[in-house]
Every structure is written in structure tokens, then in C-alpha cells.
Amino acid sequence: MKKCILPVAAILLFCTLSFSSCTDEISCKNDTGTIPLTEFSLTGTSYNWEYTYWDYVFFINNNIELPWSLEKRYPAEEIEYPEVDFSKHSVVFVSGVSTNPVSEISKKLFQQSTHKYVLDIEIKTLEKETDIQPWCIGLVTNKISSISKIELNVVTTHDEKIIEIPFTEYSLPAGKDDPKTGGDMEECGCYWKNESTQNFPYWQKLYHINSNQELEEHIACNDGFYPVIDFSKHTLLLTKGYLTSGGNDVLNAVFFKNGLGKYILNLTVYEHFRQPAYIFMHAILIPKLPAKETVRLDVTRLDCYYSVLYPCLY
Numbered sequence: 190m191k192k193c194i195l196p197v198a199a200i201l202l203f204c205t206l207s208f209s210s211c212t213d214e215i216s217c218k219n220d221t222g223t224i225p226l227t228e229f230s231l232t233g234t235s236y237n238w239e240y241t242y243w244d245y246v247f248f249i250n251n252n253i254e255l256p257w258s259l260e261k262r263y264p265a266e267e268i269e270y271p272e273v274d275f276s277k278h279s280v281v282f283v284s285g286v287s288t289n290p291v292s293e294i295s296k297k298l299f300q301q302s303t304h305k306y307v308l309d310i311e312i313k314t315l316e317k318e319t320d321i322q323p324w325c326i327g328l329v330t331n332k333i334s335s336i337s338k339i340e341l342n343v344v345t346t347h348d349e350k351i352i353e354i355p356f357t358e359y360s361l362p363a364g365k366d367d368p369k370t371g372g373d374m375e376e377c378g379c380y381w382k383n384e385s386t387q388n389f390p391y392w393q394k395l396y397h398i399n400s401n402q403e404l405e406e407h408i409a410c411n412d413g414f415y416p417v418i419d420f421s422k423h424t425l426l427l428t429k430g431y432l433t434s435g436g437n438d439v440l441n442a443v444f445f446k447n448g449l450g451k452y453i454l455n456l457t458v459y460e461h462f463r464q465p466a467y468i469f470m471h472a473i474l475i476p477k478l479p480a481k482e483t484v485r486l487d488v489t490r491l492d493c494y495y496s497v498l499y500p501c502l503y
Contacts, residue, residue, distance in 0.1 A: 224298040224306070229280050229327030235268045236261055237392040238325045244285040246308055246341040248333050251275050258282055260392075260433075268390050279333040281308065284325035285343050289314035290455040291324050291487065292348040292447040298330060304337040313348040313448070319441050319457060322489055350448030358442075359425060359472040361408060361416075379410040384429055384468040393430035395454065395486040397478070424478040428471045430488055432460055439471040452484040460490055 231237060236259045249255050252275060259270070273280055281298070295311040312324070333339075361381050398404050400420055407427060408415065418425060426444075441457035458469060478484070 222300055224300055224330050226281075226296055226298055227329045229271065229273070229329050231259075231270055231327070231392075233268065233391070233394075234270045235390050235392070236270045238282065238284070238327065244341060244343050246281065246283045246339050248337075248339060249280040249282065250333070250335055255280060273329060275332075277332055278329050279331070281328040281330055281333075281339065282325065283308060283310060283328070283341065284323065285310070285312065287312055287314055287322040287324060287345060288319065289317060289322065289345075289347070290319060290443045290445070290453070291322060292351055292445070292453065293449060293451075294324070294326060296326070296328060298328070298339075304334055306333065306337060306339045308339050308341050310341065310343045312343065312345040314345060315351050315353065315443065315445055315455075316347040317353070317443065319443065319455075321491065322455075322457070323491070348448050351445050353443065353445045354452075354475060356426075356442075356444050356473040356475045359474050361472075378412060378414075379408050379416055381470050382407055382409050384470075386431065386466050386468055389429065389431060389468050391429075391431065393428060393486060393488045395484060396427040396429070397480060397484065398425040398427055399478075399480055418474070420477075422477055423474050424476070426454060426473050426475060426484060428454070428456060428469075428486060428488070430456075430458065430469050430471075431466070432458060432469055432490065433466050439469065442471065442473065444473065444475060452478070452482060453487060454484055455487045455489075457489045457491055 239258055239260050249258060252273075255273070261267070283296070291312060291314055293313040295309075295313070297309045299307045299309070301307060361379055396403075396407065398407070401415065401418070404418065404425065405415060428439075439456050439458050441455075443455040444453070445455075446452050454473075456471060
């Protein structure tokens with residue numbers, strides 16, 4: 190993965206300067222029409238966007254360009270990303286950075302002329318400052334000519350309707366084969382079952398656990414006695430995720446319900462390129478959440494070079 194190294198202060202200054210020129214939203218557009226957008230989702234696939242650390246937009250017009258913008262979970266079993274009919278459509282990639290957990294991303298694409306477009310992005314965030322939060326999305330839209338240009342306008346506001354939900358960290362030791370323990374776990378009682386970096390096909394996956402039977406799929410106990418959780422009152426949210434380079438475990442976790450009534454779990458994981466890849470596991474206990482309720486999982490893999498709170502120690 191190629192990384193462009195810029196100090197955080199420079200990134201934020203760039204964003205401020207890039208999008209301060211247009212103050213009157215109506216007069217700046219003069220659009221000929223709003224273009225329909227559909228999100229190009231990578232959830233549940235073996236792929237992830239190669240996000241940048243600044244506000245950036247470009248579009249993709251064929252299957253040769255698309256893989257260059259993605260990171261693949263390799264050598265895991267491949268779960269393909271959605272197919273796109275590039276004879277009729279383009280994929281617009283847009284990324285940026287926030288210092289608050291992202292609640293919602295609103296997007297509108299306008300066509301001003303034959304080859305000029307304007308993409309408006311509104312980022313609604315939780316009013317709780319965390320570490321730097323890169324974000325990125327892919328959008329499928331009508332075919333855009335390769336000579337066209339897209340102007341990007343990004344506005345960030347706080348979502349005043351957000352409800353932050355309290356939770357309790359649920360901690361167990363890692364299993365025997367975890368590179369961070371490297372020891373014999375036979376006397377540790379219960380521990381998480383390990384996922385192999387070779388076989389775990391996802392970038393991240395969230396498990397919504399509401400029973401002892403579901404819990405036993407993810408933990409092992411040497412004495413046969415499993416932890417007691419009152420599932421009549423609680424739900425366990427277990428996240429498993431792949432890190433291309435090792436680092437610390439999850440150091441920032443926020444769980445909230447946004448203004449649209451959607452539940453969001455926001456995790457920040459710190460990587461360090463000098464350490465080997467591994468599968469991280471993180472679990473929280475929350476008030477009972479029915480299985481029909483979905484939870485959006487946002488995982489930020491933040492290289493320690495960019496971190497404000499946990500910079501590299503080398």
C-alpha cells in the first residue's frame with residue numbers, strides 16, 4: 190500500500206484552503222441537474238479502499254483502473270466486490286479526514302456543463318474529538334467522460350441528534366497462536382478462538398451475539414465453564430479485523446445512534462509497519478439490541494505516523 194506522508198497540520202490546512210472559496214452554495218452551482226448516486230459498498234468483501242489522508246476525488250471508468258484503488262485481503266479466500274457495468278456507469282471515489290467519529294455522509298453530484306461536475310459532501314459527526322479519522326466512499330453514477338472534471342466541496346457539521354450509548358469493554362486473553370502472546374494459554378481458562386491471517390477473508394467483520402450458543406462459537410474454555418452474560422439484558426458486539434501490520438489493539442471505541450436512528454460502532458486501530466500482520470479482536474457489552482437491528486461498523490486503521498494521540502515511538 191502506498192502512503193503519502195504529510196504532517197497532520199499540513200493536511201488540515203490543505204482542507205481549509207481547498208474548500209473556502211465557495212460560500213454561496215446556490216450561486217456557485219448553476220447546475221443543469223442532479224446526477225443519481227448509488228454507494229459502491231465493499232462491506233463483506235475481501236477488499237478495502239486505499240484511502241488518502243486529505244479531501245480528494247477521482248472517478249474510475251473501467252475494470253483495469255478499479256483494482257488499483259483497492260486493497261485486497263491476500264492470501265485469504267477471495268470474496269469479490271460488486272460488478273460495475275462500465276459501459277453505462279463510472280465509480281466516483283471520494284475521501285477526506287475528520288477529527289470526530291463520522292455519523293453520516295450525505296452526497297450530491299451536480300452537472301454544471303458537459304464536462305464539469307460538482308460533488309457536495311456533508312459530513313455529520315459526533316461532537317466528541319478523537320484521533321484523526323480518515324473516511325472514504327465509492328459511488329456508482331452515470332457514465333462520466335474521461336475528460337471531465339469533478340469539483341469537490343466538503344462541509345463538516347455536528348449531528349445534534351446523536352445519542353452516545355454507554356458500553357462495557359469485554360476482555361478475554363487471545364488464543365494460543367496469537368503472535369502478541371506467543372505463550373501457552375492452557376491455564377488461562379477462557380480465551381478467544383484465533384482467526385488465521387491466511388484464512389480470515391474479511392477486512393473486518395462484526396458479530397452480533399445474543400445467546401450463549403452464539404458466544405461459544407468464538408471462545409474456548411479449558412475447564413468447560415463459559416463466562417456468564419445475562420443476554421436477556423445485554424448484547425455482545427464482537428469485532429474481528431485484519432491488520433496488514435501489527436500494532437496496538439483498539440484504543441478508541443465509540444458506540445452511538447445517529448439522527449437517522451442507525452447504530453454505529455466506531456473503532457480506531459493503530460498500525461505499525463515494523464510489526465507482522467495479525468487479526469485483532471475487540472468486544473463490548475451494550476444494552477440489549479434485537480437481532481433485527483443492524484449496526485454499522487467503521488474501522489479506521491491509522492498508521493502511527495499520522496496519529497495525534499499515539500504517535501510512533503521510534
